[in-house]
Amino acid sequence: MKIVVDPAVCTGHAQCASLAPDVYTVDDHGYNALRAFTVTSGLEEHARAGAISCPEGAITVLDD
């Protein structure tokens, strides 16, 4: 599973990192720190919960 974050849409709610701190990290301003990454095996459900909770719709989940 891959996660893609649109930095133009993220405004730093940090809901993703709040719900799935083991998957998402935020930068010094609270914005998603990574643009694209592969989810560590076993954390797929956390990653999905963080993605669907983004109020701005900035996170896309790409299933393998």
Place this chain on the structure above:
Amino acid sequence: VVSRHEDVSAVLKDYKSFSSARNEVTGDRGSVSQPPMPFKALIPEELDPPEFTPYKRALTGMLSPARVSEELLPRLDHWIDYFIDQVIEKGECDLVYDLTSPVAGAIALEWLGMPRDDWQRISKAYHDIVGYPLEDERAQAALRDLGWIDERIAEEVAIRQREIADGRPRNDVISALLQEEIDGAPMAVDRVESMARILIAGGVDTSTSTVTSALVHLHHHRDHRAALIADPELWTTAADEFVRRYPAVLAHARTVVRDVEVGGCVMKPGERILASEASACWDEAEFPDADRVILDRVPNRHVGFGLGIHRCPGMHLARETIRHLTKRILERMPDYEVDEASLVRYAKQSTVSGWVTARATFTPGPRVLPQDQTR
């Protein structure tokens, strides 16, 4: 009025069509309320990009999740215990005036750098101005105090300008704002004053409103109270659910600046619209069982903190305030009962909501901080 979750989200994200700035339609009145109110400008809320961007950038840096947890959480926990100590032996208090309002005030005003002696008057003024109808004497007194607050901010800013000129800047937010660069030059003094004003206005009576609503909810819903006491992990999702169900801020206005269509409705430049975050938070199409509080609701794409570039910069502090303050009250006053006859709702208006006052009784308990500790 824009009311559906989908449409409110579309409006708040589309800052190019929906302007937050003052213009020929709003005149010199506040542009993000409807009707425009005779308040001084709130920076950066009443700015559009590109002018908006560096001011907001300064705020998101100061109020990032990391800065909040490192610098503000210890102070938050301290002030929570300090104010609970003031009432814990009595077995009764006003949840608003004794706990939620002073805690939210202390954490914001200490961080900003306002002197301790001013805190209670400032918090009370921002509470009473939205709590009571404008013709009420308490609101009139609050309106006069808002003028006093502007003078106090100007005085404190002037003190810090001298300190910075003398090469001995203080470590507080007013000093940090004065040293912030905007487009290569130091931030203008009137902008610093305006930022201080919005940090107070946005910080003191918003968390107050949502925490009080959560406490009243947990008075009526003992099963939720028991669940949160038994499983504090629920606070990961519960704080946002209280913001969704009991949003402090009900709506924001915008001015249409280009032809745009939202939800099948065509809008023209110069028209004013009111986007209701509260209505969006209660939209059944987005939130199943929207009227019910579901403590572990996921996903919860609520717009209680706003959305898009103008989203609340203090949201990370607000979440922690809701979590820590409510949780600690449940720990130290687990059997509190709200006196339902004492409950008074905020005066009818289009912007802020909550409980003006909420008296409660509980089994008295011991203080936890040394008695002579005042800070």
